[in-house]
Amino acid sequence: MFLRPLFRYFFTAQNEHGLHSPFVFDLYLNTIKKDTLQPNFEPIEALRTQLLQSRDTLKVTDLGAGSKVNASPIREVRDIARHSKKSARLGRLFHRLIQQFGYRTIFDLGTSLGLTTLYLASANREATVYTFEGCPETAKMAQRNFERFEGLARIKVIVGNLDETLTAQAATTPAIDFAFFDANHRYEPTVRYFETCLAKTHENSLFVFDDIHWSPEMEAAWAYITKHPSVSVTIDMFSVGLVFFRKKQPKQNFVLRWPFWR
Template structure:
């Protein structure tokens, strides 16, 4: 009921294209958020999703994040993970369009799961390097199989606890152009990962924060990210929030219908 109330408030606040007065956000809304075209990658990744939804393999899990609301078992079938933990097509395809639009060279994804959102990011920028982090070795193995099946060779999957693996990976990077924060839906880890990513961000960087209304902790984290002095523009799409650092733009926060 709380999520339903949050969603209703979001719909009441959300504006459509005619209400956007920022040229940067107007273009983003028109050409990326509500782009209606099709890409081959959509069909490839969604065909893989269909197969995963029929996959009865049972996996023993190591869950280092906030877990799933609907499944609490220490073992899960691949098809159940695909149904409950993988990002829906709508949001995977939004990630594809964002990466295609901003053309990042270095992409981080904090939370691989079965690799569907990873695949969308990697397919959008096949000349970029995608680093994705997964805490469960058995899920990571299935994700690797999926990347191979899709022919994606620009992905480096980093296994282990994100608290141990993120900082060493960031230390090797010259800069971070794009990050999808989907690793732990709690306030403190989310803010810790956000601050870590900031050390390598620049004016053109894009951060996507997942499930910004998932819990009171995530709502608090989203509010704090919006207030951060380095953040200049944010876009609230309810299930995800977009964060920009464009210093030539005024500090503004948008809630857009998606």
């Protein structure tokens, strides 16, 4: 994150007052802002605590933009958990969005240790979550973490270079309901992954892009996506951007207040 986009966000973000889109007003008031804790979140957060304390090491194969914190290929699990994790608040948001729209086919581009994946999978037991991870050792640990949880949606871990695995999986998937893009934080790969998945969207699909203000390249990718003719509604919440494809909605871009720092 860098300061100029952050200041711009705080000066331009709005709340539900003044929202003239009934769809976005209802989504913002009753789903995005309505944060609640559920008992099934407790085991996920217990796992997070364990990972944040683990001194085990992994040999990390990094195919994306790389870490801004630690470039070493040998990393402690607690270091990976500390610097690559997404917040519990973000996980709960995804959980609510999946439940709100009843999403059943979910793409998770960037498994890491699997904490966010668990929030996705716990939202709808009838769903299938395809989670993509480039690092074999990280994928093995995520798979072990998933096996500790019973009664979740089916989680299918797809290991390999996302440039190849995403195209192959998208080709055999009839439709993508929900996709979380948290892989290669650069302009060209982000746009390419977006366009790969775009062919499988439908009226109610939702794409979520992580770290849209992480770098100038990610801001450029977000600008490209917001202007794409297939996109109808986008919501900039600073840490993430929501993208809808509702053909009956007028094309609008919103910047909404959301306490991403918690």
